[in-house]
Amino acid sequence: MNLNTRQFGELEFDESIVYHFPYGLLGFEELHKFIVINNKDIEPLRWLLSVEDPDIGFPIVEIARIAPELNKELSAGELKSFTTFVVVTLNRDPEPMTVNLRAPVLLNNAAKTGKQVVLNSDKYSTRHEIN
Amino acid sequence: MLVLTRKLGEVIKIGDKVKVVVVSIEGGSVKLGIEAPEEIPVHREEVYDKIAAENRAASSGFDKEKLQSLKDFLSKGAVPGRTASRNVSSRKKNG
Numbered sequence: 001m002n003l004n005t006r007q008f009g010e011l012e013f014d015e016s017i018v019y020h021f022p023y024g025l026l027g028f029e030e031l032h033k034f035i036v037i038n039n040k041d042i043e044p045l046r047w048l049l050s051v052e053d054p055d056i057g058f059p060i061v062e063i064a065r066i067a068p069e070l071n072k073e074l075s076a077g078e079l080k081s082f083t084t085f086v087v088v089t090l091n092r093d094p095e096p097m098t099v100n101l102r103a104p105v106l107l108n109n110a111a112k113t114g115k116q117v118v119l120n121s122d123k124y125s126t127r128h129e130i131n
Numbered sequence: 132m133l134v135l136t137r138k139l140g141e142v143i144k145i146g147d148k149v150k151v152v153v154v155s156i157e158g159g160s161v162k163l164g165i166e167a168p169e170e171i172p173v174h175r176e177e178v179y180d181k182i183a184a185e186n187r188a189a190s191s192g193f194d195k196e197k198l199q200s201l202k203d204f205l206s207k208g209a210v211p212g213r214t215a216s217r218n219v220s221s222r223k224k225n226g
Binding site: 022023025026027028042043044045056057058059061065066087088089090091097100102103116118122126127130 | 170172174178179181182183184185186187188189190191198200201202204205
């Protein structure tokens with residue numbers, strides 16, 4: 001497959017790397033197919049990029065790297081099957097970068113499926129400042 | 132909008148797959164139990180709106196400086212909201 005992207009130029013990839021999000025992400029329910037861009041330039045971020053609309057991409061970072069205690073809010077089954085991420089909002093200066101702790105994104109690398117879950121507890125902010 | 136009156140324990144069916152039960156009524160709050168198949172996600176509206184708005188904000192562009200500040204932040208071994216543990220781990224590193 002080929003994808004022309006604003007941020008990463010022309011990408012060529014095999015369909016086997018595409019994650020299927022049956023219910024999309026909140027507010028983006030119409031988007032079901034994503035690839036994860038993982039390269040040195042953007043490390044430790046990864047980019048969850050829509051295959052259907054390559055202008056739409058979400059910076060994500062592994063929960064284990066940035067807020068490990070958040071994994072305790074997820075079920076044992078989820079932790080077993082999925083790698084867990086939070087969505088990062090880079091924000092315009094001078095606003096600091098924030099992470100959305102309330103709605104983690106889960107990726108199942110083996111099954112190539114993904115979902116965004118909403119935590120019940122409102123102690124987790126959608127805009128948690130990280131610097 | 133369809134408006135229906137229900138008593139405690141009574142149910143509303145939406146289609147043949149969604150059920151809404153009145154679980155309790157206390158003060159100004161009504162507790163509802165909702166049964167819906169996985170393909171019909173159920174959210175509190177204000178929480179849904181907040182997350183959808185945040186997703187929209189996150190889906191925009193890429194910023195090298197911000198990325199660098201994230202790298203710096205992570206290299207400190209920090210966990211957001213846990214300033215204390217950050218200090219401890221950096222002390223350890225310095226011996």
